[in-house]
Amino acid sequence: MKEHPKEHSKEHLVKEYPVINPDILRTENIIKTYKSGEIEVEALKGVNISIKKGEFTAIAGPSGSGKSTFLNLLSGLDRPTKGVVYLKEKPISEMSGNQLSDFRRDHIGFIFQSYNLIPVLTVKENIEYIMLIQGISEGERKKRVNDILHAVGLMGMEKRRPSQLSGGQQQRVAIARAVVSRPDVILADEPTANLDSETANNLIDMMRSLNETKGITFLFSTHDKKIMDRSKRLIILKDGRIDSDKGLPDQLSL
Amino acid sequence: MWMLIKLAWRNIFRNKRRTILSGLAIGVGLAAMMFADALIVSLGETMVHSATVNFSGNAQIHKKGFLKDFEVEKVIADNYNNKLLLNLQKEELIKSFAPRVVSYGMLTSTSDANNIMLYGIDPEMEKKVSKISEVIIKGTNLDTNLNIKESRKILVGKKLADNLNIDVGDRVVVTVVRSITGDLSQEMFRIGGIFSFGIREMDENIAFMNINVAQNLLNIGNNIHEIALNFKDINIAAQEKLPFKEKYSQNGNETLGWNKMFKDLATILNFTQFSLFILTIILFSVIAFGIMNTLFMSLYERMFEFAVLRAVGTRSKLVATMIIYEALILALISTVVGIIIGVIFIYIFSHQGIDYRGIEYAHLVFKDKIYPHFRLIQFIIYPLCLIIFTMLVGLYPAFYAASIVPAKALRKTF
Numbered sequence: 001m002k003e004h005p006k007e008h009s010k011e012h013l014v015k016e017y018p019v020i021n022p023d024i025l026r027t028e029n030i031i032k033t034y035k036s037g038e039i040e041v042e043a044l045k046g047v048n049i050s051i052k053k054g055e056f057t058a059i060a061g062p063s064g065s066g067k068s069t070f071l072n073l074l075s076g077l078d079r080p081t082k083g084v085v086y087l088k089e090k091p092i093s094e095m096s097g098n099q100l101s102d103f104r105r106d107h108i109g110f111i112f113q114s115y116n117l118i119p120v121l122t123v124k125e126n127i128e129y130i131m132l133i134q135g136i137s138e139g140e141r142k143k144r145v146n147d148i149l150h151a152v153g154l155m156g157m158e159k160r161r162p163s164q165l166s167g168g169q170q171q172r173v174a175i176a177r178a179v180v181s182r183p184d185v186i187l188a189d190e191p192t193a194n195l196d197s198e199t200a201n202n203l204i205d206m207m208r209s210l211n212e213t214k215g216i217t218f219l220f221s222t223h224d225k226k227i228m229d230r231s232k233r234l235i236i237l238k239d240g241r242i243d244s245d246k247g248l249p250d251q252l253s254l
Numbered sequence: 255m256w257m258l259i260k261l262a263w264r265n266i267f268r269n270k271r272r273t274i275l276s277g278l279a280i281g282v283g284l285a286a287m288m289f290a291d292a293l294i295v296s297l298g299e300t301m302v303h304s305a306t307v308n309f310s311g312n313a314q315i316h317k318k319g320f321l322k323d324f325e326v327e328k329v330i331a332d333n334y335n336n337k338l339l340l341n342l343q344k345e346e347l348i349k350s351f352a353p354r355v356v357s358y359g360m361l362t363s364t365s366d367a368n369n370i371m372l373y374g375i376d377p378e379m380e381k382k383v384s385k386i387s388e389v390i391i392k393g394t395n396l397d398t399n400l401n402i403k404e405s406r407k408i409l410v411g412k413k414l415a416d417n418l419n420i421d422v423g424d425r426v427v428v429t430v431v432r433s434i435t436g437d438l439s440q441e442m443f444r445i446g447g448i449f450s451f452g453i454r455e456m457d458e459n460i461a462f463m464n465i466n467v468a469q470n471l472l473n474i475g476n477n478i479h480e481i482a483l484n485f486k487d488i489n490i491a492a493q494e495k496l497p498f499k500e501k502y503s504q505n506g507n508e509t510l511g512w513n514k515m516f517k518d519l520a521t522i523l524n525f526t527q528f529s530l531f532i533l534t535i536i537l538f539s540v541i542a543f544g545i546m547n548t549l550f551m552s553l554y555e556r557m558f559e560f561a562v563l564r565a566v567g568t569r570s571k572l573v574a575t576m577i578i579y580e581a582l583i584l585a586l587i588s589t590v591v592g593i594i595i596g597v598i599f600i601y602i603f604s605h606q607g608i609d610y611r612g613i614e615y616a617h618l619v620f621k622d623k624i625y626p627h628f629r630l631i632q633f634i635i636y637p638l639c640l641i642i643f644t645m646l647v648g649l650y651p652a653f654y655a656a657s658i659v660p661a662k663a664l665r666k667t668f
Contacts, residue, residue: 072661072664075565077565077660077661077664078661097570098569098570098571101564101567101568101569101570102567102569103567104565104566104567105566105567105568106567108567110562110565110566112562112664116558116559116562118261118559118562118563119268119559120261120264120265120268121261121264125257125260129257129566130566130567132257133567133568133569133572134567177566
């Protein structure tokens with residue numbers, strides 16, 4: 001597992017020479033069609049969107065509106081039938097299987113509705129996993145794990161297994177796992193759906209704080225009004241198309 | 255890699271009961287293979303021992319072609335003044351040997367006559383090679399160091415004695431064809447003893463007399479037809495390219511191991527080895543399906559996890575490697591279990607023995623218990639095969655797990 005060099009150098013360039021905030025993710029007229037026997041279902045019907053660094057965006061919409069399909073395509077878990085998905089202007093649709101794996105490893109963080117931690121690994125090992133496959137050194141991993149455990153309020157729980165944690169704590173670990181590898185964007189699928197209201201609020205606060213203090217880009221698929229209210233941008237999908245896009249930032253501060 | 259091994263180890267023990275049961279099942283399979291090997295090898299050795307220990311020795315020297323027609327003239331070459339016998343005394347590989355004279359003949363009693371295979375033997379030397387002295391059930395063994403006129407004893411098998419209606423002390427006439435002249439020679443002997451090897455062919459057709467008497471009867475001087483040998487290590491006897499055999503197969507002589515003397519037995523042993531091979535394949539196949547079943551059960555329970563691993567950037571090759579590690583860990587655990595069970599069973603039966611006595615198989619009657627014994631192959635080849643086989647079998651589930659499409663498996667979530 002070799003360390004994957006990341007493009008951190010761009011950050012100081014941006015600080016020295018203010019430029020227009022570039023797109024992290026951009027879709028170009030993407031269409032996704034599923035076949036079910038003889039029937040073809042068009043889940044996405046030409047979606048154009050661009051996500052910039054530092055966004056805290058929620059994608060909402062009724063069931064069947066295409067949210068899941070859209071996130072799958074943005075994360076490289078699935079390929080569009082037509083159209084292109086760009087990450088930092090690189091078309092990910094043309095990547096091979098291994099390139100896509102590396103792309104997800106290095107550029108995308110995932111937060112799942114059901115947390116989806118690896119049950120046989122401890123909190124620390126779950127958080128560390130992606131860094132391990134990135135080939136990050138032990139010292140660096142240890143430092144990052146400590147930092148993130150502190151940030152998500154899980155200090156002292158690093159040796160616990162997921163089954164020994166509450167739902168909220170598990171989702172904190174999932175957030176820590178997504179954040180710690182320093183991806184360009186974190187895709188979160190209904191992250192508060194399985195949590196009680198108070199825990200959900202705390203988590204939203206935490207993610208918002210990470211967004212504001214560390215500039216981490218979040219993209220949610222959600223039904224949760226609390227997330228929609230706290231998001232900087234709200235995209236509504238309906239019948240495979242963007243129905244509305246409120247709070248579209250021209251230039252988000254870094 | 256360490257993380258993958260850790261993951262594989264913990265995954266294997268995620269369902270302890272299933273792992274223990276699978277490990278036991280595979281381990282018992284390995285133990286069965288080890289035990290079958292120990293038993294079949296011991297069975298083969300016992301058969302060879304039974305075939306050779308009674309009379310033949312585990313190798314023999316003859317004039318080439320002698321065993322085809324038993325011609326009286328085909329005496330062992332290059333044995334002037336017992337030169338060959340003296341040389342054999344110096345051979346380090348040889349435990350014991352005995353010279354013999356062999357000829358077809360006829361034994362006639364007052365009531366009947368029977369074709370026989372007449373053996374002239376040295377009773378003292380035979381004690382170290384064959385069991386003649388131990389199987390005499392009536393009368394006594396041949397006397398030693400008697401001159402020809404005094405030595406008129408002959409030993410016959412029990413069935414031959416029954417057929418000819420003779421007993422110890424009865425007089426019989428032996429008829430043979432004399433060397434060179436081809437004349438018939440007849441001499442009268444007294445039954446000195448009756449033997450029973452428990453092998454029908456031997457008890458019905460063989461008669462023994464002193465070697466010097468037989469040499470005189472056959473008119474072959476001091477020549478001999480056969481030297482029965484026992485090697486210190488019986489397995490050497492079957493080796494084809496043995497310098498010893500080359501050395502004693504010159505000037506028209508030939509040295510035959512038991513595998514050439516008893517071709518049927520050699521064939522049966524080869525067949526037994528082949529049966530062991532078939533048994534091994536069957537057991538390995540059963541084990542293979544057991545492993546595959548365990549891995550797939552474990553795999554189906556974790557499809558979602560594999561999808562998550564793939565989603566967060568784990569390459570499919572790493573997922574496959576993890577499954578292979580799981581198979582390897584299961585194989586190692588099963589191997590340890592199998593070796594322990596196998597050692598216990600082989601140890602017990604190597605001391606208790608398995609009672610095959612009295613059973614006739616391939617014209618041989620087992621006289622001793624069979625004692626399965628340990629061989630290095632049981633602890634190296636079979637476990638190694640199991641581990642390699644398990645990893646090969648693990649390739650299919652590994653490939654299956656690696657080919658999971660994360661989007662499909664995660665569809666419930668995204």
